[in-house]
Amino acid sequence: MKQSEIDFKKVVGKQVKKLRLKAGMTQDVLSERCGIYRTYLSRVEAGSANPTLLVMIALATSLGVHVCELFHDFDDTANDLIATLTDRQRTQ
Amino acid sequence: MKQSEIDFKKVVGKQVKKLRLKAGMTQDVLSERCGIYRTYLSRVEAGSANPTLLVMIALATSLGVHVCELFHDFDDTANDLIATLTDRQRTQ
DNA sequence: TTGTGACTTCCAGTCCGTC
DNA sequence: CGACGGACTGGAAGTCACA
Numbered sequence: 001m002k003q004s005e006i007d008f009k010k011v012v013g014k015q016v017k018k019l020r021l022k023a024g025m026t027q028d029v030l031s032e033r034c035g036i037y038r039t040y041l042s043r044v045e046a047g048s049a050n051p052t053l054l055v056m057i058a059l060a061t062s063l064g065v066h067v068c069e070l071f072h073d074f075d076d077t078a079n080d081l082i083a084t085l086t087d088r089q090r091t092q
Numbered sequence: 093m094k095q096s097e098i099d100f101k102k103v104v105g106k107q108v109k110k111l112r113l114k115a116g117m118t119q120d121v122l123s124e125r126c127g128i129y130r131t132y133l134s135r136v137e138a139g140s141a142n143p144t145l146l147v148m149i150a151l152a153t154s155l156g157v158h159v160c161e162l163f164h165d166f167d168d169t170a171n172d173l174i175a176t177l178t179d180r181q182r183t184q
Numbered sequence: 185t186t187g188t189g190a191c192t193t194c195c196a197g198t199c200c201g202t203c
Numbered sequence: 204c205g206a207c208g209g210a211c212t213g214g215a216a217g218t219c220a221c222a
Binding site for chain 3: 118119120130131134138140144
Binding site for chain 2: 005008009012050051052053054056057066067068071
């Protein structure tokens with residue numbers, strides 16, 4: 001697996017954790033609220049899991065935020081990637 | 093499966109398709125560029141697939157947009173959901 | 185060019201534990 | 204309360220034929 005992929009999962013995980021703590025919830029409460037398993041939520045927060053679209057939507061709505069919020073922090077990483085790809089497009 | 097879940101996948105799929113056409117790519121080109129199979133991309137666009145975080149990031153970067161763009165259109169649906177959940181929090 | 189059915193493979197997600 | 208490990212099952216993801 002590429003390094004960037006690990007980063008993406010880690011960034012999303014950290015964001016989930018941050019928002020969860022901000023909302024004053026335990027993993028137990030949040031996991032129950034959005035219908036996923038607590039141990040799996042733990043993996044998501046740790047950045048070792050690769051959650052699906054529906055899981056992320058469930059997390060976002062249970063946290064009371066828009067899905068975009070989960071991706072908020074890797075703007076820089078993402079923009080770098082986009083720049084690289086745009087570059088590649090231009091030069092080929 | 094709940095109706096709302098189908099909607100979410102459909103909305104994301106439509107957004108991918110819209111952005112792909114806007115970039116003037118065929119499914120074949122986009123799928124190759126982000127390393128997923130064309131027929132699977134077709135299912136994602138149709139809203140029948142439930143893509144993972146890494147797939148969506150690959151799609152977004154290959155399309156040259158931020159991941160948030162993929163969720164752009166279901167602001168209303170999402171906000172309704174959040175409102176419902178916030179309500180539930182308040183009343184329990 | 186794209187959509188879909190059918191099939192396989194492997195990981196997302198569940199459930200049990202321990203520390 | 205949360206991290207982590209392992210074993211298991213269903214579904215994400217990969218592949219091809221065909222319309």
